[in-house]
Structure formats: structure tokens, C-alpha cells
Amino acid sequence: MIDKAVIDNCIKGKRDAQKTLYRAYAKKMFLISYRYVNQKEDAEEIVSEGFIKIFLNLPKLEYRNLPMLEAWMRKIIVNESLMFLRKNQKIFGDESEYKKVGAAPEIESRLDAQVLYKMVLDLPHGYRTVFNLYALEGYSHKEISQKLDISESTSRSQLAKARKLLKQRISKSDL
Secondary structure: OOOHHHHHHHHOOOHHHHHHHHHHHHHHHHHHHHHHHOOHHHHHHHHHHHHHHHHHHHHHOOOOOOHHHHHHHHHHHHHHHHHHHHHOOOOOOOOHHHOOOOOOOOOOOOOOHHHHHHHHHOOOHHHHHHHHHHHHOOOOHHHHHHHHOOOHHHHHHHHHHHHHHHHHHHHHOOO
């Protein structure tokens, strides 16, 4: 369990404390990053870079409220993932290959979480990024537009397209 002493020792640069913090949150942060970049090596790199920022900025964090720690770390990892996508120009690509799916009938309620997770990972970068930020991270379209340097209407459009594509894929999966 992470407590104030672990955080204090991380701030002091003690490797054992940093290792404890890393081990406690690395897997969760990896999964967050992976949702955005969909590549194991890229997500690992992002988590490494993210933890460097976490350790450097821990002294600035008002950490007396420990539940805030994970949310703060999560925000850093999401931002690192978005910067990675932006740097590699992978947020918005060619949508033409994703328009091959036909119209969707009713979605069945027997959806396995693993299957849905895989479907989200298989979304085009732009769709997946906006979907993750809106549906999973809870950002508003205004916040997404600022983070991604796009208009709010583009954010709404990408989310609508992501939802439509997910519905089509779910209906075709015969779950």
C-alpha cells in the first residue's frame, strides 16, 4: 500500500520507494496508455516517460489526499499518450478503410468485456482517442478539443463515428 512515507521517500530520490510506487501503479498505467496507442512497446515507453515526469513532479503534488495520487498519475499518462500520438501523427488518419462495415442491427446485451476492450483497441486512432477521453476518462468535448487541438464538433463527430463503428462490430460478432 502506498502511504505518505513512500511518497516522501520518492521525493527524496530513494530508489526503493520509487520502485514501490512504480510496481503499485505501472500495470494500471500501462493499460491506460495501451488503450490509446495500441502497441505494447509504445505503451511501455510512454509509461517509462510518464513515471519520470511523475517522480520529477511529486514535490509539486498536494499528496496529503492519497486518492488524488492515482488520478494525477493517470492524467500524466493520458497526456503522455496523447503527446506520443500527436508526435507520431497517429491521432487522425485515413478513415476510408473503416467505412467498409455495413449498417448495424440491434446490439445484443451479452457482451464480454474482453471482446469490447479489443474492439475499442481496434478503432482507428482518432475514434479511439476521442472515445477513450470521453467515455473512459470523462473529459467533455470542450476539454477534448483543447487537448487535441481540434474543434468541439470534430470531437463529437469522432465520438459518434466510434460509437457507430463499435455498434456495427458488436452486431457482427454474434456474441
